[in-house]
């Protein structure tokens with residue numbers, strides 16, 4: 889595979905065709921076989937977005953600080 893033939897797409901735009909098992913970026917129709925039996929991969933893989941991880945880290949840090957201060961009092 890050459891660098892020029894590689895392709896990528898964001899997970900939020902990736903759809904698996906249940907008929908031919910190709911992955912495309914169209915939610916209405918498979919670009920390979922024109923099937924409408926598509927499954928959005930973002931919902932199946934349930935990946936956290938980087939921003940959500942940062943917010944979770946902030947909330948956990950805040951919770952640790954509260955627990956630490958209540959234990960010290």
Ligand SMILES: [Zn+2]
Pocket residue numbers: 905906907908909910918919920921922923
């Ligand atoms: Zn297909």
